[in-house]
Structures are given as structure tokens and as C-alpha cells.
Amino acid sequence: MTSATEQQLDDREEAEPVHAPAPAEPDAFDQDRLPAPKNAQALLLRSLLRPHSRLVWLASVLLLVQQAAVQAGPLLVAYAIDNAIPQMREGRHGALIAVACGYLGCGVAAGALQRAFIRVAALISQDVLIELRARMFRHAQSLSLDFHERYTSGRLIARATSDVESIRELLTDGLEELIGVVLSVVYISVLLIFLDWRLGLVTLVSYVPLYVAIRRFQGRSMLAYRRRSTAIAAVIVKFTETMNGIRPVKAFRREQPNDTSFAELNHRHYRANGDAILEMARYVVTSRLIANIAVAGIVVWGAYRVAGGGMALGVLAAFVLYLRRLYDPIDRLGMFLNSYQSAAASLEKIAGLLAQTPTVPAPEHPVALPPTAQGHPGREVVFDRVRFGYRTGGEVLPPFDLRLPAGQTLAVVGATGAGKSTLAKLLARFYDPTGGRVLLDGVPLVDLSPADLRRGVVMVTQEAFLFSGTVADNIAIGRPDATREEVEAAARAIGAHDFITALPDGYDTDVRKRGGRISAGQRQLVAFARALLADPGVLILDEATSSLDIPGERAVQFAMQTVLTGRTAVIIAHRLSTVAIADRVLVMRDGRIVEDGTPADLIAGDGHYAQLDAAWREGLA
Template sequence: MATAVKQFHEEEAIGKTYDWQIARRLLRYLRPYARTLVPALLLTLILNALRILQPKFTQYAIDWYIVPHRLGGLRWLALAFLGVLLLTFILSYVQTVLLETVGQRVMYDLRSELYTKLQRQDVAYYDKTPVGRIMTRLTSDVDALNELFTSGVIDVLGDLVMIVAIAALMFWMDWRLTLVTLLTVPMLFSVTMWFRRHARRGYDRVRTRLARINAFLQEHLSGAQIVQLFNREEKARAQFHELNDDYRRANIETIFYYAIFFPLVDLIGAIGTALIIWYGGWRVMQSAPFTQTLSLGALVAFIQYLQQLFQPIRDISDKYNVLQAAVVASHRIFRTLDQPISITPPTVARKSGRARGKIEFERVWFAYNDEEWVLRDVSFTIEPGQSVAIVGHTGSGKTTITNLLMRFYDVQRGRILLDGVDVRDWDLRSLRQNFAVVLQDVFLFSGTIESNIRLGRDDITEERVRWAAREVQADRFIERLPGGYKAEVRERGAGLSVGQKQLISFARALAFDPAILILDEATSSIDTETEQLIQKAIERVMRDRTSLVIAHRLSTIQNADRIIVLHHGQIREQGTHQELLARRGLYWRLYRLQYSDRTMHAELKDALT
């Protein structure tokens, strides 16, 4: 079971990546903020120049004042050094504010683009992609890019400039000592390449395993009631322990490379320092008085410059973890942004506005996977204002018909017409505005009762909200809540009964005044007394409006103008309730199965099979 969970929540490893392509794409998000980013880059260069000056203060203090025992000017040199440090502090503060501002604005833009793309993504994408993985894109992956923009790119560029500047200054001061110092560079280069290769794979594994954990947590926290009901706490804990341990091991493996790399860099730096002391000290001692080619102050400055040279190299390696996390996160984010949307509005819509409500299915075939047909050659017509019920056993394709009608999916064969126009030729937004759906599993958003009925529509007045609630008898329990229509609704409607949530869903549907009303097992979770209260309201609202009712409880559809009976994705029977009973076919058997005594159940089930 744990293996199955891992496979479902698994992400593809990034493998080989093209960093320059990613970098060019990321630059698009930085361009709008160039006026802020350019000063930050200039400040970085100025700060590096100020840091490079600091060893020169040491050199001059030793050569000009300490060695000659002229201490009078040392005070002013120390004050100048203090002034440089103070200026460095001020400029660092300004640079940090600028970079953080750019980073947060870029993150805002990126999250907005991601959310907009996910809002437009077709339903099939969510069928295949765990919600936890999508949440990883919007949270930790975007945060990885935030660190890249605020402390990654600019710092790395500054460090590269500093390395080149220090190396050039050291050559200018003494090229022979510099060549001795740079003997350690091949070792440092080899160690860096080894670290880069392994750290990249390590961060890919870490991000992959983090997405697994997020997906698992989202699924099991949402289904906490089912987990507890079926006593699966220990099993879920074992599965989470496996995923969590896998994530821990991936992090430890990545840390292992850091634990080797940084001590090696320090060791190589110590070797470089030893070479400077050995060769530089020898030259200082061999020089004749007043003819020194290398002064003691220059030797001390060289040691400080070597430390400064290795510090940006170490910083770049440290930033490499930021860069790697950002590159991996960028690939995953851009894969999400580049995910094709199969359900798109037509280039030129043939139809928009409010529909009359005529629905036609013409030889429709549909499969969610390859050619595992859910609907097979389905054809029927619903005239405007008719109420049609669709019945059949689970998996017969009832809900699929409504999903295709609202164009959550597109058919593979045949076509579906609304008012004589293929739904694929309708303006997509306008098409869906013609529908209101009441589902068996009601989803309520955090907010108020009123906002859940209105759902952001400013043209739905408070009077209409209250009217819709009265029509479905929801006003009775709403007015008893603290705050009435302004009562707060917690996440997914926690604190409200299933029946109350469905009544709110009914009110929501009526408030939108749809041309076509779809009831998908809408009364299955409402008790008999409540069902009787809302039945008359439903009948009034269905009048002069095309209605499509999907129901297992046949008592709720007896007054429908027509009943369509599905079996294995095909239409087996059509007619009114009385006509279908008179035929003594599949509908009659379904009816008898629900209302006959228990002794007949086994016989009827065998007959249906």
C-alpha cells in the first residue's frame, strides 16, 4: 500500500536541466523591476569595492606606522577604516531592502500567474495531479525562487566580480606570490565540480520527496474522518513514517556532500595561507632594508586577500544550494505553467449569452482513459423547459453526461448541442454561466452564509439571497445561526450538517437563476422531512427551466417529464415513470429493487447482472 501511495504522489525527477534556458525565462519576471534591481546591483559592486579596500588599511598601518614606529597617523587611519565599515553597513541595509522588495514583487507576480493558470486548467488535469503537488508549486517551490532573487543571483554576481577583482589586485601587488597562491585553484576547482554534480541530484531528490509528503498530508488530513472511522491511524502513520524517513534520508545525503565540501575548502584555503607565509615570509626576510620587493604589510594584506578570495568561492558554493533548489523549483513551476489546457474557448464563439435550454446529444462516445468507453453512442434531446431524469447503476455514465454538457471534458466522438450550437463553439464562460449545479458532496468556502450563496456575484442582491434561501426552506436554520446570513462558515462548512450544507447549495443555485439546472444526487443526504419541504420549491424553480436530474432515489424523479435509463454507458430505456414501469424492463427492476421487501433483493440483483 505504501508503495502505491509513493507511486501516486511521485514526481518525475528533473534529471538533466538547461540552466541557461531557465535563467532567460526567469529574467522576464525581473524586467518590470529593473529600476530597483539595477541600483541594487550597483550597490553590490560598491560594497565589494569597499571590502577589497579593507586589507589595504592593514598594509598601510603596518608599513607606514607600526614598523617605522610612527603612531601619530595611525589614529586617523583607524578612523578612516571605521568610516568605511560604517558606510558598508549603511549600503548593505539599502541593498537588502531593494533586493527583498524585488523578490517579494516577483513572487507575487509568479504566484498570481500560477493561480490564474490553475484556475483555467481543465478538470482532467486535477484528476491526474494530486492537490498536494499543486500546493508545493504555489508554496515551497515559489519560496525557493524568492531566495534566489533576494540572495542568490545578485550575491553570486557580486562574488564573481569580487573574485576577479581580488585576483587582479593580488597580481598587481606581487605576481610571483599570486602565482604561488593560485597553486591551490586546481584543487578547489576539482572539489567544486564534484560537489556541484552530487548536490544537484540531491536537491532534485529532496524536492521530489517533499512533494510526496505534501500530497500525502493533504489527502489524509482532508480524509481524517474516514481514517479514524476505519481505524487506519496506524496504517497511515506507517505510510507517513516511510515518506518522512525517505525525505530525511534525502536531506542527510545532500548534507553529506556539504559536510565534505566545506572542510575541504577550508583545508585548501589553509594550504594557500601556508604557501603565502612560506614563500612570502622568505621573501620578506631575504629583502635588504629599504629595498624590499615585498613588505611585511603587503604579506599580511595578501593573507587577508586570500581569505577574501576563498570567502566568495565558499559563498558561491553555499549559494549553490539556493541555485539548485531554485532551478529544480523553476522546472516544476514552468512545467505547470506550460501544461497544455485542452478545454479552451473557441477563437470566434458562435454563441454566447443566455441559452433557451435545448440540449441534444448526437451519437456521443466518451472515455476518460484511451478507449475505455464510459458513454457509447448516446443520443437524446431535451426541449427547453423540460425536466429529464437520468438513472442507472453506479458507473453507468450519469454524471459524465453533465460534465460533458458543461464542457469540463470534450467528447471523442459525436457532438453535444446547446440551442443547436456545439458546446465547443460556445463562449466557454458564457456556456457555464447558463448552468447551476447542486451536487451530492457540497463544497462551501470560508466566509459567511451570504457570501457562499452569492459566490462573489455583485449583481445578486441581499434580497435575492434571502429569497433563494426561503425557496428551499434554508432560511429556517440560517436565521437561528448567530449572525444569521452573516454567520461565519468555517473551512468546507465545518459545523453545519450535511443537510444544511445542501440547502445552502440549493439556495446558491437558485440565486444564480440558471437557464439549466442540474441536480446530481442533490437530495441524497437530506432527511425525508427536509426533502419534502424543498420538493415543492424545487418544482417551482424547475418550471420554465430545463432541468437535468441525476438520482438513485427514484422517488425524487417520478414527476420528471422524461426518464433516461443508462446501463453500461448506453441508453436502455426512455419514457415517463408510468411508461417505464409498464414496460417491466430495467427501470421496473430498479424500482422494485428499492421498494420491494428484502427477500426479493437477491433475485433482482441477479436479474440486473
């Protein structure tokens, strides 16, 4: 297990898809790099900032003035030494009072402006973050299922959490310091040249090696950090997998092999981590060395000229003070650049995600769903020359026609991969057909507003996911405005009431993350109650009873007979017991409808369904 896992990670690091578990053709999804227009990041950033342009201007002005106030200090020191002291000796106080007022004023202004800037910047960055999060959330929700199936939930969650987090880190912690450092470098350089252009030029010359050092560090640290994040990702995967699969881990005595493989992954991270820290150390030494050499050079030349009378003493003092301010933050610049880089990488990935267009878009001009006939909640479904194939090629459903009169209960049977679920997903508009139309009471599904669509068609799937919250909350997803009585009635109708009331807090029991100790069968009952509460015109059940035991299944069927009266329903099942309540049966094989008729007709024949039925009856005996 170990060696292969690492092999794969190695491959990823070196980006050589030799043993990568990818399908034969390279796929943008597998490389976690979605196609996006070239300037998608810049456009995204601009669109996020545009609504706040006034605040951005305000923040810029605040920061510019604030830096000016901060950098005035040494200038005042120079003035004090060169002007105030001689004046004082002559008994005049004007210069000293000016210095005192100036220094105090600048000190207070610097603090106050900094305070204002932080608040304004926080307003901007928080709103930008909220907007970014909301956009991703909305976008992920609007993207169709085939995207979700290819992109995987793990990646989507990583985009919405760790990538947003790295942008947040930059916005709230790094960006202002980064800008602050750059601004102070500009200000101080200008001031130094103003104070003494020759010494100022020496300072400017020192920027060249510093720039080289920063660039080198950026390149090397990016590699080191990338290695480290790959290494920690491997550690996290192994860790999570072990903890989530603790039962099989224990049952198959994986503890010691796991220890060994974890130790190897952990050691890899240890090396990469050390490398990254050392890279930082190397940078700090280099930048310090350059800065200190520059300081020594300027001190010598400056002192020499002061001694020769070519420069005022106060100017030298100001220089020394400024140099300290200039070079000190350069150590930290490396850190900010790192967070800037990782944020830029995250923004790129997010921009790629946001550039995906939903393949199942909501209509721009929705057509209203006509009201149903009096007392009949059911609706007519028509598949009109519908065919379906995946974008990557390969036809799943060849063109077919199918009409379900309102109120009919249709069962679809067939082996795994026969296309049953695809048929159901087309009807629920999880996918759009590659050709043809699906009509609900004569209205194409693509023209229905999302709200109308879901009033019309609801699908219950095999995987019964529970959201955190109470059992009642989970049922109420079917209809959020339902009263407690209605929720309980739905649960009762499907036979879930008994187990729910037996839970510690009944309907108010928190299901915790992913279902807690509610068994798979019980989760399916909750999902049923949810669908019942939604009261749709067409109900699709895709393997919705697979985890129920026979009495549970029977109870559901019994309930269904009442519930489905007048409603249109499509039931998909492996097991024939589930389809007993159907008016009509479709048998599918390889994407084609091979048998179609009432259960009685089909059993009387000698087709696939008759054989299945015979086998099933045998099993019951």
C-alpha cells in the first residue's frame, strides 16, 4: 500500500502522469486546472473591487498620508540637530517648538491614520471575501451534476475553504504590510535623495542586490513551499483516511503497516518543512548582509563628508535612522511575498471554477407550469426523441420516445448500467438531453423556472444524505414552510415516525454530521418523508429502498399506494418487490427500452421481465 501511494504522490510532484490513476486521455479535471480565459483572475479581482472603488480610494489616501506622517520623524530629528540646537544656543526657541509640535503631531496622526486605514481596509476585504465566498457558493450550486461528478466534492470543498483562506490571509494580514513596505521604500528613497542625493544614490544601488536576493528567494521558496504543501497534503490524506476508516483499519490490523507508511509520509514533510524554513533563513541572512554592508558604506562616506564639512551632522543622523526603517521590514517582505504567491495561485484556481458555465442553466424567460387538473396532482411526462451521451463521447441512451400519462406509476428495471438512472436524471433535469426534449404537461423542462421545476418533479436517490440539524429539519427540506404537524404526518405516512420518536430527542434529535447513528435504512425513510412533504407532481425513486429491510420496504410500498394515487411516479429498482405497485414496467438493456407493458402482460410473456419475476418468486419460497 505504502509504496504505491507514494509512487503516485511522486508522480504528482513531478507532474509526470506515468502511473497516475487517470483515464487514458489527459483531462483538465484530473490536473485540477480548469480551463479559464487568460485574464480571468484580473477580471475577477476587478469585479470584486469595483463596488468598493470609493473605499479603495479612501484607503489609498489614508495609507499615503499615514506613511508620510510616519516617515517625517527622522527628518525632524535632522532639523532639530542642525537648526534647533544652534538656535537654542542663540536663545531662540522657535525651531524647537516647531520640532516638538511637528513630532507630536506626526506621531498622533500616524497612529490615528493607521487606525482609520485598518478599519477601512477591513471593510473592503471582508466584503470582498463575502462576495467571493457567496459567488463560489452560488456558482457551485448552479453547476450541473455532471460537473460535480467530475470535479469531486473534495476539490470543490478545498476551493471554498483552503483557497479562500489563503486569500483571506493575504487580505487581512499581509496585503497592507506589503503595500506599507513598498510605500515606505518609495518615500524613504525620495527623502534620502532629497536629503543628500549622493548618499541617496548609494542607497538606491543597494536595492539591486536586494532585488536579486528577493527574486531568488521567491523562486526557491516557491519550490520549497510547493513541496511542503504536497507533502502535508499526503499526510492529511493518509490521516483522514485512517480515522474515517478506523473500523476496517482495526479489523484488518492495519495499525502497524499504517504507522510505517505514515512515518514515511511524515518524514517527507519533515524534510520539506525544514527545507522551507532554511530557505527563509538563507534569505534573512542575505538581505541582512546586504543591508548592513550598505549601512556601513553610507556611514563611512557620510561621516567622512560631515567631517570634511560637506554635509550636516543632522542629515547623517537622519540617514542612519532612515536606513534602519528601510531595511528592517525587508526580512518580513519574504514572508508576505509567499502569502501573496499562494493567494495568487488560489485566485487562479477559483477563477477557473467560476469560469465554468452551468450546462443545465435556468431559463432566461421561464414558462409557467399550467395548473393541474382538479384533484389530480399528477402531470404528464413526454420524452420527445430524447437521446443522451456524455461530452467525452459514448452514447448512453440512443434516441427514444416515451409518454407517461398523468397519474401513471412506471417501474424501470434492468441490470446495472442499463441507463435507468440516466433516464431518471433527465426527467429530474439533473442533466439536459444531448438531443430531443423532455416535456412536463407540454412545457419543456428547460423552460421551467427552478421553483416550478421542483414543484413539478422531485427525485429521491439511493444515497440518503442528512444535513446537520434535527431530524425534523431534514424532513422539512422537502418544504421549508411546513408545520411540525405536517412533518410528522409525512414521517408517519412512510413508517418513519416510530424510529424517530424512539431517538433521544425525537424529531429534535440532532443528526450530527452525516447521519450519526441513524442507520442507512432509517436515512432512506427520512429521505422518503422529505419527498412526500414536497408533494410534487412527478416523484422519481431511484433505488430509494435499497437499504430497507423487507417490512420497511413493504411499509413504504403500502404508503406509496396511497401517496402515489393521482401522482405520476417513476420507480427504479434492482429488486422486483419494489416495483410491485407499478401500473407499467419498462425493461432497459444497454440504454434501450426492450420491454414495455403492464406487469401482468410482461409476466405472461417470455421476456426478460418474466424470467426475473420467476427467479424472484423462487427466492421468496
